[in-house]
Amino acid sequence: MHLIVVGGVAAGTKAAARARRINKDLAITLFQDESDVSYTACGQPYFLSGIVEKRESLIIRRAEDFGKEEIQVRLRHRVINLNPDDCSIQVHDLTNDIVDTVHYDRLILATGARALIPSIPGNDLDGVVTLRSMAELDRFRSVLERLNPQQAVIVGGGYIALEVAESLHALGIETTLLVRNKQIFSRLDPEMSQHVETHLLFKGVRIITGDEISEIVEVDGRIAEVVTQSNMRLSAQIVVLAVGALPNVELAERGGIALGPTGAIAVNKRMETNVKWIFAAGDCVESYHRLTQQPVWVPLGDIANLQGRVAGENAAGGSAQFPGVFGTAIFKSFDINVGMTGLTEAAALKAGFNIVATVITARDKARYYPGAHNITLKLVADGKSGRLLGAQAIGSGSVDKITDIAATALLGGLSTFDLENADLAYAPPFSPVLSPIIVAAGALNKKLDKNGSST
């Protein structure tokens, strides 16, 4: 039995390792078109700023590390065709420029995603960078060193944009965020996003919302400025394109594998595609959202790992399921942490829920204990049952804890009535006597009581 894994950043390497643990007799080959395998994209912004000092820190396992488990890793091998009829793939060895046909018994597609590049004049200039693969990271670093930019324009307002804003600012580069939407980070409700925007402005980042990049202008082969659709001209020597990503589905499509409504590969809970013996996992697939019960595309490293584990187990003859996602995410930008799980108020309304929502601000530790920070927390719950639907938290302190309590509450289908009496860990160095989530749940319950719901 030959298991082939296509792609080896997170989901692919996890799948291969899991398959090996489940089945000692399997032959496993992993094809990776890049020169690096098994690395963390999420850590890249911290390498740019120097918080993470060494490039190799971002590499989780080197290709040769997989030899111990008898997993053959082929770097710089691009899978260019897929023929499910005879269970074969065509592989292009980029180093030796040889194309070969290889047969599989089981196939796992973990082809990932790529940065979206706006089709605008100047998008291929030397100082235009993206962040996702190690090659892109290397180019980003090289641009910083060679061009020594004093001004940057970051196009986009998502995680990567906000994390890179911190990194570039830390390097002394005057940074402007150019965001197409009316708010940065559109996965937050506007009043929560506003707190993030205020913090970044306070830190000295310029933010332009509701405008779009239309051209990158060069002078003598070097970037001089960014022109927006409303004809603003922003001086910059480096332009970071962080406007989103696209799932790499071309190989799957060539093999007749169905995509879902999000444009990513459709899979069931066993991470099986519609084509026999072919699994898919990671940034190239869509997930099932456990609240909206709709497909959703969530290209995040932790989800890729969880899905890779399930795909690897099943491809090796085991039986595992990936039950779906709640859209949990967190990022840090400058001094604030921003966490979210489940649905925002806007998303819940769009999904047809009748909701109640509240925003509170509370300390994350006992008031008198040194280092207590405020957390602003928004909870969204079903307007009748009080079932928690989502949480958004912003602050300098333990936002990650509040987010994970809420994410676990979503997993348990808990209501705000349950949460109001949650038995959480209290001692002054860790929490106020009543956790912010208990306080927020209590505030929502008052609204629910008025709605006439039963406790």
Add this chain to the structure above:
Amino acid sequence: MHLIVVGGVAAGTKAAARARRINKDLAITLFQDESDVSYTACGQPYFLSGIVEKRESLIIRRAEDFGKEEIQVRLRHRVINLNPDDCSIQVHDLTNDIVDTVHYDRLILATGARALIPSIPGNDLDGVVTLRSMAELDRFRSVLERLNPQQAVIVGGGYIALEVAESLHALGIETTLLVRNKQIFSRLDPEMSQHVETHLLFKGVRIITGDEISEIVEVDGRIAEVVTQSNMRLSAQIVVLAVGALPNVELAERGGIALGPTGAIAVNKRMETNVKWIFAAGDCVESYHRLTQQPVWVPLGDIANLQGRVAGENAAGGSAQFPGVFGTAIFKSFDINVGMTGLTEAAALKAGFNIVATVITARDKARYYPGAHNITLKLVADGKSGRLLGAQAIGSGSVDKITDIAATALLGGLSTFDLENADLAYAPPFSPVLSPIIVAAGALNKKLDKNGSST
């Protein structure tokens, strides 16, 4: 309608405030036998060490603050008798030495608990201290200042003992813990408790387990040494008695109120005692343990607040329930945080559960991100269904987060199969790509698979 609240540390003040919010027409009187009201006992160790600088930081609300809400607070008023037949109490005004009879329509007992004093020679010497009330804290501080102790013996191995050990050590006092059990902190399984012990030893605290105090010896009116049952002699100029607490139930007993098997006041989920119109909340009552379904006595500040809120709401004519506890707790001692929720392996076995358990050690952040710490995590789950029964976590990092995820999982009745695919918040500054709780859940699921349980 006259609501009387007896006791005003945590549960009592919370109950009074909640009752006022529910019912504007109620007359509310709170009798407190101490000179302080509404303070945090949990913060006291940090005032001893100087981490919390001002005594008044520990006071949440002063007596006069309650006037705004028209809650009459009577300090130094001890309620000495209770007669439910005519709905009256006898109150001793300690300042003016007057005894008066007062009628109530609703009564909330929040009489708290007191430190247990071992009946041994020397237990009343000047340098013998306890920690619970503000008066005890004041005495503790005064002893430290007047006697300038160089050596301390702390009798006990619970939260207070371990927190005070850190505080005294920070003051340069050579500190010995004398613990009757074979391990410190017996609410942890032995192998977990051992990590705490090792850390304290490493920090320079002497620990004697399996031995008991038998005498405190004075020389010229000052403490000279502690003698143990096995005849060890420990030099000390201060002795901290932290061997546990007793619920203050004498007043309740005088009123014919039933106690439960733990010796604390028995209440239902509405925080009603067996006597009409009389509620009770806080350290004087027992709680329902949601896993063992048995009464348990959990004298902790957060539980007191939750219970006080429910008692206050119901006494004021509302309708609220306190569903019980999972035994969640956390403390910090020196550089480690120790969290627990649900049942230990020992407690689960004792309660008749068939269990699986695992201990893992994992980073609490991405390996490459600065400031990542190891967490040692023990999970206990039902051996058949995989339902989580308990968690114990120890480490320098985000033990509070792991504990609260586990506590919320208990609240949701989640299994380790649910937890293995939990959608938790991942970014390098906050978590490794798979949270330690996901890793531990995965390890338990392998054991469960071998047991033949269904996923």
